[in-house]
Each structure stands twice: as C-alpha cells, then as structure tokens.
Amino acid sequence: MRAETSLAPALSAVAPARRWARERLVEAGVEPARLEVLVLLVSELVTNAVAHADPPVVLRVDVDDERTRVEVTDGARDEPVLRDPPPTALGGRGVMFVDRLSTRWGTCADEDGVAVKAVWFELRHDHVPADLARFTPQG
Incomplete structure (x- = not known):
C-alpha cells in the first residue's frame, strides 16, 4: 500500500497528518503495537x-x-539534526525518537523532484525497537 497527502506548512497540520497516517496504516493491516510507534514517528517528522x-x-x-x-x-x-538534549529541555527530541525507535532513517533528495529533500524512516515488521523491548510482552 502506498499513499501520500499534501500538508499545510503549519503546526496545525500535525494532528490531521497523524490521523491520516493512522487511517492508512490501519487499512494496510499494521498491528496495533507497531501502529502506535509509527504514528508517534510520523508526528515527529511532520512536526519538524x-x-x-x-x-x-x-x-x-x-x-x-x-x-x-x-x-x-x-x-x-537544512537537514535534521540528531540531538541529545538534557532532561530539562522543552524540545529537540524528535529526531532522537526517530533514531532510537525506527529500524533505520535518513535523508535523500526528493525522488519526484517536487521538493528539495525527503526525511524518511523505516520500521521492519519483525523489529522491536530496543527502547520498547522491555515493554513488549514476551510469549
């Protein structure tokens, strides 16, 4: 399944983008545990x-x-910057979440040539992010 949507360049676009992504992922049959991680990471990329x-x-x-x-x-x-902010910082963790919770991520030129760059991540269906493994029931 492949889908795309254009977003307004405003923070008000984040919640609708999350909802749109969740709907597409549910339609594609993504399991609930992965769905939540994916929606979180979508939110981080879109916010940035x-x-x-x-x-x-x-x-x-x-x-x-x-x-x-x-x-x-x-x-x-401008490319995203991986930061390690102190616990007291109010922001700067989005790329860190993508780095820690996805299987892999990066940037590349937009293949369609419409935009300058693409920031992407992948989550393998058999991958349990290390930071979430301790919360995943074993069985």
Missing part, C-alpha cells in the same frame, strides 16, 4: 517539517510485507 521547512510538504506512507516506510518531503535544504 512544518516547523523548520519550506513548502511544499508531502507525507508519504509505503507498507509492504517486510516494512513500513514513512517519508516527509519539503522545500528546505
């Missing part, structure tokens, strides 16, 4: 894009038998 990027902003979801890939394209050249 609408807060720090230039239009156009596009959210893409691609689910196959092995993994889910989420990509957000935008018109800015």
Whole structure:
C-alpha cells in the first residue's frame, strides 16, 4: 500500500497528518503495537517539517510485507539534526525518537523532484525497537 497527502506548512497540520497516517496504516493491516510507534514517528517528522521547512510538504506512507516506510518531503535544504538534549529541555527530541525507535532513517533528495529533500524512516515488521523491548510482552 502506498499513499501520500499534501500538508499545510503549519503546526496545525500535525494532528490531521497523524490521523491520516493512522487511517492508512490501519487499512494496510499494521498491528496495533507497531501502529502506535509509527504514528508517534510520523508526528515527529511532520512536526519538524512544518516547523523548520519550506513548502511544499508531502507525507508519504509505503507498507509492504517486510516494512513500513514513512517519508516527509519539503522545500528546505537544512537537514535534521540528531540531538541529545538534557532532561530539562522543552524540545529537540524528535529526531532522537526517530533514531532510537525506527529500524533505520535518513535523508535523500526528493525522488519526484517536487521538493528539495525527503526525511524518511523505516520500521521492519519483525523489529522491536530496543527502547520498547522491555515493554513488549514476551510469549
């Protein structure tokens, strides 16, 4: 399953993007435990894009038998920065969540040529993020 949607370049676009992604992922049959991680990471990518990027902003979801890939394209050249903020910091953790909870992530040129860059992550269907493994029931 592949789907995409255009997003307004405003923080008010984050909640609708989360809902849209959740609906597409449910339609694709993503299991509930992975669904929550994916929706969290979608929220982080979209928040970064609408807060720090230039239009156009596009959210893409691609689910196959092995993994889910989420990509957000935008018109800015600045790449996301992986930070390790202190516990007292009010922000700066979005890319850290993507780094720790996804199977892999990165940036690339937008393949469709509409935007400047794409920030993406993948979550393998057989992958349990290390930070979540302790919360996953064994059985």
